Amino acid sequence: xxxxxxxxxxxxxxxxxxxxxxxxxxxxxxxxxxxxxxxxxxxxxxxxxxxxxxxxxxxxxxxxxxxxxxxxxxxxxxxxxxxxxxxxxxxxxxxxxxxxxxxxxxxxxxxxxxxxxxxxxxxxxxxxxxxxxxxxxxxxxxxxxxxxxxxxxxxxxxxxxxxxxxxxxxxxxxxxxxxxxxxxxxxxxxxxxxxxxxxxxxxxxxxxxxxxxxxxxxxxxxxxxxxxxxxxxxxxxxxxxxxxxxxxxxxxxxxxxxxxxxxxxxxxxxxxxxxxxxxxxxxxxxxxxxxxxxxxxxxxxxxxxxxxxxxxxxxxxxxxxxxxxxxxxxxxx
Amino acid sequence: xxxxxxxxxxxxxxxxxxxxxxxxxxxxxxxxxxxxxxxxxxxxxxxxxxxxxxxxxxxxxxxxxxxxxxxxxxxxxxxxxxxxxxxxxxxxxxxxxxxxxxxxxxxxxxxxxxxxxxxxxxxxxxxxxxxxxxxxxxxxxxxxxxxxxxxxxxxxxxxxxxxxxxxxxxxxxxxxxxxxxxxxxxxxxxxxxxxxxxxxxxxxxxxxxxxxxxxxxxxxxxxxxxxxxxxxxxxxxxxxxxxxxxxxxxxxxxxxxxxxxxxxxxxxxxxxxxxxxxxxxxxxxxxxxxxxxxxxxxxxxxxxxxxxxxxxxxxxxxxxxxxxxxxxxxxxxxxxxxxxxxxxxxxxxxxxxxxxxxxxxxxxxxxxxxxxxxxxxxxxxxxxxxxxxxxxxxxxxxxxxxxxxxxxxxxxxxxxxxxxxxxxxxxxxxxxxxxxxxxxxxxxxxxxxxxxxxxxx
Numbered sequence: 031x032x033x034x035x036x037x038x039x040x041x042x043x044x045x046x047x048x049x050x051x052x053x054x055x056x057x058x059x060x061x062x063x064x065x066x067x068x069x070x071x072x073x074x075x076x077x078x079x080x081x082x083x084x085x086x087x088x089x090x091x092x093x094x095x096x097x098x099x100x101x102x103x104x105x106x107x108x109x110x111x112x113x114x115x116x117x118x119x120x121x122x123x124x125x126x127x128x129x130x131x132x133x134x135x136x137x138x139x140x141x142x143x144x145x146x147x148x149x150x151x152x153x154x155x156x157x158x159x160x161x162x163x164x165x166x167x168x169x170x171x172x173x174x175x176x177x178x179x180x181x182x183x184x185x186x187x188x189x190x191x192x193x194x195x196x197x198x199x200x201x202x203x204x205x206x207x208x209x210x211x212x213x214x215x216x217x218x219x220x221x222x223x224x225x226x227x228x229x230x231x232x233x234x235x236x237x238x239x240x241x242x243x244x245x246x247x248x249x250x251x252x253x254x255x256x257x258x259x260x261x262x263x264x265x266x267x268x269x270x271x272x273x274x275x276x277x278x279x280x281x282x283x284x285x286x287x288x289x290x291x292x293x294x295x296x297x298x299x300x301x302x303x304x305x306x307x308x309x310x311x312x313x314x315x316x317x318x319x320x321x322x323x324x325x326x327x328x329x330x331x332x333x334x335x336x337x338x339x340x341x342x343x344x345x346x347x348x349x350x351x352x353x354x355x356x357x358x359x360x361x362x363x
Numbered sequence: 364x365x366x367x368x369x370x371x372x373x374x375x376x377x378x379x380x381x382x383x384x385x386x387x388x389x390x391x392x393x394x395x396x397x398x399x400x401x402x403x404x405x406x407x408x409x410x411x412x413x414x415x416x417x418x419x420x421x422x423x424x425x426x427x428x429x430x431x432x433x434x435x436x437x438x439x440x441x442x443x444x445x446x447x448x449x450x451x452x453x454x455x456x457x458x459x460x461x462x463x464x465x466x467x468x469x470x471x472x473x474x475x476x477x478x479x480x481x482x483x484x485x486x487x488x489x490x491x492x493x494x495x496x497x498x499x500x501x502x503x504x505x506x507x508x509x510x511x512x513x514x515x516x517x518x519x520x521x522x523x524x525x526x527x528x529x530x531x532x533x534x535x536x537x538x539x540x541x542x543x544x545x546x547x548x549x550x551x552x553x554x555x556x557x558x559x560x561x562x563x564x565x566x567x568x569x570x571x572x573x574x575x576x577x578x579x580x581x582x583x584x585x586x587x588x589x590x591x592x593x594x595x596x597x598x599x600x601x602x603x604x605x606x607x608x609x610x611x612x613x614x615x616x617x618x619x620x621x622x623x624x625x626x627x628x629x630x631x632x633x634x635x636x637x638x639x640x641x642x643x644x645x646x647x648x649x650x651x652x653x654x655x656x657x658x659x660x661x662x663x664x665x666x667x668x669x670x671x672x673x674x675x676x677x678x679x680x681x682x683x684x685x686x687x688x689x690x691x692x693x694x695x696x697x698x699x700x701x702x703x704x705x706x707x708x709x710x711x712x713x714x715x716x717x718x719x720x721x722x723x724x725x726x727x728x729x730x731x732x733x734x735x736x737x738x739x740x741x742x743x744x745x746x747x748x749x750x751x752x753x754x755x756x757x758x759x760x761x762x763x764x765x766x767x768x769x770x771x772x773x774x775x776x777x778x779x780x781x782x783x784x785x786x787x788x789x790x791x792x793x794x795x796x797x798x799x800x801x802x803x804x805x806x807x808x809x810x811x812x813x814x815x816x817x818x819x820x
Binding site: 163164165166175177186189190191192193194195210211212213214215216218219220221222223224226227228229230231232254255256257319321359361362363 | 425426427428429430432433434435437438495496497498499501502504505508509510512513514515516519602603605606607608752755756757758759762
């Protein structure tokens with residue numbers, strides 16, 4: 031699988047810098063069951079796999095399928111927020127350096143962050159939880175704008191949800207409980223960033239999605255009639271790894287970190303979160319709305335990776351399993 | 364049952380006049396008569412409902428995928444018709460409660476119909492929001508995990524309270540009339556039907572103590588229901604206004620929606636009255652004066668609508684943010700222009716002209732104007748919802764939306780359900796407020812007519 035190749039080859043796993051942050055992140059980090067960033071405890075997966083496939087041998091396939099983080103560990107601790115070194119709750123945030131984003135024009139591929147996100151979350155078509163918008167600049171030319179859920183501190187979606195199916199976690203992440211969502215879509219009307227996705231029909235997902243234990247931390251498998259969105263990969267982070275998009279960015283343009291400990295990393299270098307914001311004149315999207323996003327942008331148009339702002343367009347995203355699900359339907363956004 | 368219609372009987376102990384007897388007969392007549400047209404009408408409506416249920420079953424099977432809605436325009440015909448029907452429900456409150464509180468005695472013969480429209484429209488509107496849900500079976504979550512911060516939560520409470528209040532407000536003034544049906548129809552209608560009359564007339568005998576407490580209850584209910592009704596449509600507008608969308612996030616929305624609700628409510632009432640009066644031969648009670656007065660109310664509401672529109676669009680258009688300009692261009696010039704200008708000329712200007720001229724200010728003219736108002740107000744709800752969602756939030760091409768056959772069928776079923784419930788109500792329940800009309804007739808007979816009234820008669 032292309033998906034596994036990408037992950038196992040990725041530099042994060044051989045990069046002690048990225049892991050240095052990650053080691054202390056998840057509460058499982060200190061338990062002996064975890065021996066590496068991607069080798070999440072999978073022991074209980076057997077039950078689930080056996081139940082669903084009736085084949086014991088396949089249980090060991092779960093980690094190989096990349097479901098590691100999506101299978102609940104024995105003593106599931108995902109209800110508890112991840113703690114920092116001084117016992118404080120982590121406050122996740124993101125910095126996206128637009129000077130380094132060229133929409134993967136130089137790679138000749140669709141944006142890698144989006145692809146990794148889709149593969150890592152088994153996201154149904156046409157959901158791009160991190161979407162690369164192409165924004166026209168006032169002086170002509172365009173910039174690419176990778177847009178995950180902004181993880182607002184004053185989230186309009188959470189405010190309007192009638193059943194509190196979408197909620198702010200203690201770590202600042204806005205999550206959705208698809209087992210409670212009634213599908214009214216008021217949150218979609220409320221989100222000013224177009225970052226919410228509805229399962230209009232039975233979406234195509236790879237068969238292995240059905241093996242995952244559902245949890246709001248990893249919204250797999252997709253549930254028809256409910257809303258989904260970027261979850262900041264808190265399940266991966268808990269397991270000591272960086273989010274899919276951060277890992278996948280070939281230009282290392284995305285930093286992920288903890289505002290509480292005041293550090294952030296793109297997998298290559300560690301920076302002080304606040305300091306990096308100040309030094310780079312960051313801004314947030316639609317700041318005047320008062321949503322207080324946790325995603326910060328460093329202004330730019332890919333100049334640091336040699337992109338000409340006049341070279342517009344990027345390759346469209348593709349879903350690798352579009353033709354693998356029988357009876358499933360896709361739709362346009 | 365045709366033979367029992369003649370020979371009005373004299374009732375022991377009441378000393379009713381011939382006028383009273385004729386009124387009784389007129390009100391009771393529909394219960395006993397069922398023509399072929401009526402049966403065809405019921406069959407037609409039921410067929411529409413069955414078709415709508417079939418369409419909805421495909422939506423249950425395949426998900427909301429079968430609708431034209433998608434992520435970027437995530438509400439459409441269903442939510443528009445929800446807003447529309449909740450709006451219609453304001454017919455009862457305005458005509459009945461506001462006119463009652465202000466002692467406008469001309470409203471007496473039309474209150475019952477107005478109140479029944481309220482109840483029926485609320486039931487239909489409530490269903491339209493449920494068909495829009497991705498997981499309708501999880502509705503119970505609103506009761507066990509309700510988030511008080513959510514406008515939808517306020518909405519559910521406002522609508523259920525309003526429904527309770529308007530059922531009560533329909534029922535309480537009907538008690539003496541149900542007692543009339545109980546007394547006059549014993550043995551002439553199916554047992555269950557008579558039992559309904561008997562139970563819901565709550566042992567009404569018409570003695571002084573009962574009359575006194577009834578009058579008191581009605582006055583109290585009339586006062587209570589006005590703020591409830593106003594709150595309902597305000598809260599409906601807040602579903603939209605509490606979001607950060609440029610076309611919706613406006614302080615005038617509550618007022619605007621309430622005005623629109625009253626406007627469409629009056630139109631619905633005029634149209635239903637015209638049909639009921641013709642069909643049940645109630646020209647003697649529901650006169651051209653009623654239509655004239657309702658016409659004036661319609662005109663007033665249309666003026667207030669124009670004012671609200673002007674206030675909203677001029678305020679926003681003056682500074683004209685980029686998103687405002689996009690919304691305006693689409694509304695006035697391109698995408699939604701045909702809808703908007705139909706609403707403007709057909710739904711606001713045309714009714715104003717109809718009412719303004721004496722020659723057209725009659726039953727037929729007003730019925731046509733009301734039909735235009737209803738269509739225009741539905742369109743207005745539609746473009747508020749869809750055009751509001753179409754304004755792009757991020758750099759992407761504006762999405763488009765067109766309802767599918769499933770949505771049209773479910774909407775048609777909603778309309779049919781509204782008409783069916785209304786038809787059944789007028790068939791089985793007194794369509795005029797008989798008791799109140801008698802009281803007023805008596806009072807009118809008792810005093811010397813003023814010069815003005817003498818001229819009128």
